[in-house]
Amino acid sequence: MGVERWAFITGAGGDIGGATADLLAKRGWGVICADIDGARAEARAASITAAGGAAHAMALDVTDEAAVNAAAQKALAIGDVRALINNAGRAFGANMRLTNYATWRQDITLNLDSAYLCISAFQDHLLRQGGSIVNMGSVNGLGMYGHPAYSAAKAGLMHLTRVLAVEFGDRGVRVNAVAPGTVRTKAWDDRLAGNPQVFDELTAWYPLGKVAVPADVAAAVAFLVSDDASHITGVILPVDGGITAGVTKLYQSITQQH
Numbered sequence: 001m002g003v004e005r006w007a008f009i010t011g012a013g014g015d016i017g018g019a020t021a022d023l024l025a026k027r028g029w030g031v032i033c034a035d036i037d038g039a040r041a042e043a044r045a046a047s048i049t050a051a052g053g054a055a056h057a058m059a060l061d062v063t064d065e066a067a068v069n070a071a072a073q074k075a076l077a078i079g080d081v082r083a084l085i086n087n088a089g090r091a092f093g094a095n096m097r098l099t100n101y102a103t104w105r106q107d108i109t110l111n112l113d114s115a116y117l118c119i120s121a122f123q124d125h126l127l128r129q130g131g132s133i134v135n136m137g138s139v140n141g142l143g144m145y146g147h148p149a150y151s152a153a154k155a156g157l158m159h160l161t162r163v164l165a166v167e168f169g170d171r172g173v174r175v176n177a178v179a180p181g182t183v184r185t186k187a188w189d190d191r192l193a194g195n196p197q198v199f200d201e202l203t204a205w206y207p208l209g210k211v212a213v214p215a216d217v218a219a220a221v222a223f224l225v226s227d228d229a230s231h232i233t234g235v236i237l238p239v240d241g242g243i244t245a246g247v248t249k250l251y252q253s254i255t256q257q258h
């Protein structure tokens with residue numbers, strides 16, 4: 001199949017990364033699904049291929065510099081990578097008392113250093129060919145929603161987005177981020193096991209009255225890498241049901257209008 005442009009998606013064995021791979025493949029991109037869980041990456045690539053798309057899988061730990069560089073070389077041998085989606089991530093310490101230096105380092109390494117490593121590995125190609133990068137931020141990088149080290153890493157990742165958008169702009173490489181609020185994914189499995197009502201509880205805080213599903217975030221990522229976004233760079237796009245705009249319950253209490 002003559003696929004012209006490829007996307008390299010980290011954490012594509014997971015829910016948001018997988019939904020993004022599915023959508024980009026439907027839109028004609030070849031997708032390289034990279035994940036530390038090689039079996040999940042394989043499963044995603046296989047389902048995309050079975051549906052008529054072009055996909056490859058790679059087992060990759062995005063915190064391992066040598067492995068990231070090797071994966072980038074392998075990816076560029078597969079095809080012309082024009083989109084890098086730095087999606088792999090997860091949160092470790094829930095609050096400062098539950099954060100020690102080891103978990104702090106884990107959060108920063110997985111959620112920030114990994115993007116640096118992937119961008120470093122692909123930048124020569126992207127700056128030569130043109131393309132775009134989407135970093136998976138979070139509302140945690142914009143306000144206080146717990147997980148201090150994760151939040152600091154996501155804030156760093158989102159600022160790096162703006163810095164690189166300017167640095168790479170005149171070379172035809174756009175750099176954007178999305179900042180999801182709560183998304184129903186397996187990242188919530190532990191909290192869901194502890195409280196089966198967790199999503200119902202959370203729903204009450206969101207102006208749109210719902211939490212996101214992975215496809216909501218995938219749609220934003222697919223837009224940002226598409227030609228429809230050709231004049232958009234340096235943007236942090238919240239995909240958050242409105243929560244960073246404000247909290248319904250709070251304004252109702254302030255105005256006493258319910």
Ligand SMILES: NC(=O)c1ccc[n+]([C@@H]2O[C@H](COP(=O)([O-])OP(=O)(O)OC[C@H]3O[C@@H](n4cnc5c(N)ncnc54)[C@H](O)[C@@H]3O)[C@@H](O)[C@H]2O)c1
Binds near residue numbers: 013034185187
């Ligand atoms: N789910 C949410 O509520 C939410 C909200 C905001 C931001 N995010 C962000 O979305 C991204 C995707 O998360 P998700 O919710 O789809 O979770 P997920 O657990 O479904 O997916 C995360 C994937 O990343 C992979 N991964 C973990 N460590 C890795 C490593 N070292 N190298 C390569 N892959 C690795 C996991 O194996 C997993 O497949 C993360 O960056 C997360 O911080 C999620």
